[in-house]
Amino acid sequence: xxxxxxxxxxxxxxxxxxxxxxxxxxxxxxxxxxxxxxxxxxxxxxxxxxxxxxxxxxxxxxxxxxxxxxxxxxxxxxxxxxxxxxxxxxxxxxxxxxxxxxxxxxxxxxxxxxxxxxxxxxxxxxxxxxxxxxxxxxxxxxxxxxxxxxxxxxxxxxxxxxxxxxxxxxxxxxxxxxxxxxxxxxxxxxxxxxxxxxxxxxxxxxxxxxxxxxxxxxxxxxxxxxxxxxxxxxxxxxxxxxxxxxxxxxxxxxxxxxxxxxxxxxxxxxxxxxxxxxxxxxxxxxxxxxxxxxxxxxxxxxxxxxxxxxxxxxxxxxxxxxxxxxxxxxxxxxxxxxxxxxxxxxx
Amino acid sequence: xxxxxxxxxxxxxxxxxxxxxxxxxxxxxxxxxxxxxxxxxxxxxxxxxxxxxxxxxxxxxxxxxxxxxxxxxxxxxxxxxxxxxxxxxxxxxxxxxxxxxxxxxxxxxxxxxxxxxxxxxxxxxxxxxxxxxxxxxxxxxxxxxxxxxxxxxxxxxxxxxxxxxxxxxxxxxxxxxxxxxxxxxxxxxx
Numbered sequence: 057x058x059x060x061x062x063x064x065x066x067x068x069x070x071x072x073x074x075x076x077x078x079x080x081x082x083x084x085x086x087x088x089x090x091x092x093x094x095x096x097x098x099x100x101x102x103x104x105x106x107x108x109x110x111x112x113x114x115x116x117x118x119x120x121x122x123x124x125x126x127x128x129x130x131x132x133x134x135x136x137x138x139x140x141x142x143x144x145x146x147x148x149x150x151x152x153x154x155x156x157x158x159x160x161x162x163x164x165x166x167x168x169x170x171x172x173x174x175x176x177x178x179x180x181x182x183x184x185x186x187x188x189x190x191x192x193x194x195x196x197x198x199x200x201x202x203x204x205x206x207x208x209x210x211x212x213x214x215x216x217x218x219x220x221x222x223x224x225x226x227x228x229x230x231x232x233x234x235x236x237x238x239x240x241x242x243x244x245x246x247x248x249x250x251x252x253x254x255x256x257x258x259x260x261x262x263x264x265x266x267x268x269x270x271x272x273x274x275x276x277x278x279x280x281x282x283x284x285x286x287x288x289x290x291x292x293x294x295x296x297x298x299x300x301x302x303x304x305x306x307x308x309x310x311x312x313x314x315x316x317x318x319x320x321x322x323x324x325x326x327x328x329x330x331x332x333x334x335x336x337x338x339x340x341x342x343x344x345x346x347x348x349x350x351x352x353x354x355x356x357x358x359x360x361x362x363x364x365x366x367x368x369x370x371x372x373x374x375x376x377x378x379x380x381x382x383x384x385x386x387x388x389x390x391x392x393x394x395x396x397x398x399x400x401x402x403x
Numbered sequence: 404x405x406x407x408x409x410x411x412x413x414x415x416x417x418x419x420x421x422x423x424x425x426x427x428x429x430x431x432x433x434x435x436x437x438x439x440x441x442x443x444x445x446x447x448x449x450x451x452x453x454x455x456x457x458x459x460x461x462x463x464x465x466x467x468x469x470x471x472x473x474x475x476x477x478x479x480x481x482x483x484x485x486x487x488x489x490x491x492x493x494x495x496x497x498x499x500x501x502x503x504x505x506x507x508x509x510x511x512x513x514x515x516x517x518x519x520x521x522x523x524x525x526x527x528x529x530x531x532x533x534x535x536x537x538x539x540x541x542x543x544x545x546x547x548x549x550x551x552x553x554x555x556x557x558x559x560x561x562x563x564x565x566x567x568x569x570x571x572x573x574x575x576x577x578x579x580x581x582x583x584x585x586x587x588x589x590x591x592x593x
Contacts, residue, residue, distance in 0.1 A: 124544065124545045124546075124547070126543070126545065128543065128545050128546045128554070136587075137576075138578055139576075139578065139579070139582055139586065139587075140578055140579060140580065140581070140582060141578045141579065141580055145514075147510070147514060148514070151507065151510075151511055151514075154507060158494065161491060161494060162490075162491055162493075162494065163490070163491070164484050164485050164489065164490055164491075165484060167480070167481055167484055169477055169480070169481075170477060170478075170480075170481045202491075208500075211503075254580075254581035255581050255582045255583065255584060255586070256581075256582075257580075257581060257582065259582070259586055269587075269589070270587040270589060271582075271586035271587040271589075274582050274586060275578075296546070297546045297554070298546065299546050299547045299548070299549060302554065302557040302558065303540075303554055303557070303558055304558070317593055318591060318592055318593065319591070320571075320573060320591055320593070322570075322571050322574060325564065326557070326558045326559075326560065326564065327533060327536075327537060327558050327559070328533070328536040328537065328540060328558065329529065329532055329533050329536060330532050330533075330536055331535065331536040331539050331540070333539065351539065351543055353536055353539075353540055353554075354536070358574065360571065360573035360574065360576075361573065361587075361588045361591035362588070362589070362590075362591035362592075363589040363590075363591070398528040398529065398531060398532035399528075399529050399532045399533070401525065402521065402522060402525045
């Protein structure tokens, strides 16, 4: 995974890693160390103890690595993006109606003859519907004629449902019914074929509050949380990073191992979006580690299809849930919530 | 078909214009007046739709006894309605009505501003969260014998992140107002 540095670069890296922390490859290969070495040579009294590099080593110096006090883990915050747009607020809905009516006042009149051939079935159908709308060509602005004597009266009264989205949907559905047969005969009300209605915004899973289904809360983001066997605490799928893997590879592997392969997922980028650190426990001498701490780096994942399946998972998970942001806050422990709360979406 | 023929007449007139474009005198003036004072033609009414030039050319080609194509009449009437002269004038409002309009407009701007700021706040939080996580990662050594900052360097690499295979196509799904018949495919298999 690492880009192979040159012989000189790797020697530098090796040398400086034994001396102090290497921050990045570029910093390691920048020849500032030589400048500082020269500076240190000219002014040896000031910072000679810290900045003077050791003489180039003819052989590799093997230093024993100190035991790492932290266990490094990678986790996935798997989320289902919202499927539905949010509902407009009452203010938004009424503003849209207001703008539609103003637009009617400002635009050219509707010419029926351009769209419907005279005395065809479609023309008769249009005429019937236009009469029912009191001569208003637009279907969703209520009873308002921008060209008549009452053109000034373009504001709805308080309590009117004209701007309500549900009301508009009903009006459009009723308007979409075919009223005239192909022979030009008007169809009786009981023989009209109703238009196929759109699906409701709340699903069966919403009514049952089934938190394991993915078709709940369609206008919000859902996050996958899992429960480990003994802890009885909810968290995200996570696991230890082996030496050969990068964070995103571990995250993908952990996700498959814990929630099964039947999910179409995508790890967004390779950069962690949140992290959680638990400090290690030391003995009284302050050096020996009683218990190692943890550094968990969470990557962001998206699920496009499929469902989690915990059977035969390798991480001892017993349960899972798909929760919204507000539900996460109630479910997660405080330190876990504090770690991830900033990466969550608006809705 | 007859519509196309009449349209072709239009095109021919414009072609002629193109050919004679060396002369600075516009074609209709040349054809109609012959240099003299021009009579106001009847085609200049707002209902006419087209200029006088097309009308004179078409009349000469069609002959007076031949009726005009009804589709063409319909189209020209439609264009006459869309004539800028017939588009309604800008709104004029009395004082109270205008104050109400102004209030609604300001409320809408305020609403949008609140929304935008909320969105930006979330983006900033998300950025800070990423930033802090990356800083922690940069100062982390390990796993095992890996030097400090190794995982950070690997995470910063961009190989395969961009390009055609970078983002799966299923991700390009817009939000809609009502769900599909099957809101989620729970039985998806790889």
